[in-house]
Amino acid sequence: AQTVTQSQPEMSVQEAETVTLSCTYDTSESDYYLFWYKQPPSRQMILVIRQEAYKQQNATENRFSVNFQKAAKSFSLKISDSQLGDAAMYFCAYRSRTGANSKLTFGKGITLSVRP
């Protein structure tokens, strides 16, 4: 079974600064997806960024980028130029590309606060 670990329960960043959120995972599969989701107080899960394991290039979406280290099974999220609206819980998630069930396996999440 796959597991996703987020060991930092909370982080804080100054507005306009850069912050990196860590995630490690464990799997015996070679083909999979990794995701970062944002959950604001409204509870709505919002997809921030995804990475296909077969791609060596790290995914980027505007101010969000990842550092994907497949051999180390590490998948960190970097938020540049942090904004007040980035304050939320962030979840790292894994999804297999094989098998019929495309369920997501989530880490416990990290609460990010942004200081003005």
Add this chain to the structure above:
Amino acid sequence: GAGVSQSPSNKVTEKGKDVELRCDPISGHTALYWYRQRLGQGLEFLIYFQGNSAPDKSGLPSDRFSAERTGESVSTLTIQRTQQEDSAVYLCASSLAAADYNEQFFGPGTRLTVL
């Protein structure tokens, strides 16, 4: 267009009562998922529906939990004889299909409190 909707938004019930939670997926989405999020935790998979295939119930924590889906539309998650440990946010997600990559779109969840 309309996103995934869930009702009720909040539900308070007494221990031992049955509850029904509803999910309306995005129109045309054949795949539907239920997840549970306990306080301060990540989401746990409960059950998955894909079209007319038999659902994957591997995440249901006990036989008190069940879910149904009518065709490719509404789904209901039923919890019988609720216990305090059932208190959580129950999130529903839908996607176009389970094959290959299709983004799962989440609803706002139902917060269940069992007294």
